[in-house]
Amino acid sequence: MFTSGKTVLAAVALTAGTLTVTAAPAHAAGRYYSSCSALHHDFKHGVARSYTAAMRQVRAGYGRPAYGDRAKAIYWRNYTRLDRDRDGTACEA
Incomplete structure (x- = not known):
């Protein structure tokens, strides 16, 4: 009876591990945002494609x-709509 308890716990741990692994690739692809307002809910000052682009925004006063x-993944998924000035930062604020 004690052995079956270990089996159940192992199956639960395996299931939880599987959920984590399957969630990672979808997260890496970047999320689609319909507007800068939606993106600002998750990223207050927008997203940049690189450290250099982010520092350029800081020097500009953003x-x-x-x-x-x-x-970066979110930037590349959304930059065609949300980076209108093509400066490397989407939805700078």
């Missing part, structure tokens, strides 16, 4: 946009 791996 807040620092996000520029990590997640932000």
Whole structure:
């Protein structure tokens, strides 16, 4: 009876691990945002394609946009609509 308890716990841990693994590729692809207002709910100062583009916005007087791996993926998914001036930062604020 004790052995079946271990089996159940192993199956639950495996299931939780599988959910984490399957969620990672969808997250890496970047999320679609319909507007800058929607993007600003998650990223207050927008997203940049690189550290250099983010620092350019800071020097221009804007807040620092996000520029990590997640932000880069989101930038590349949305830049055609949300980076109208093509400066490397979408929805700078």
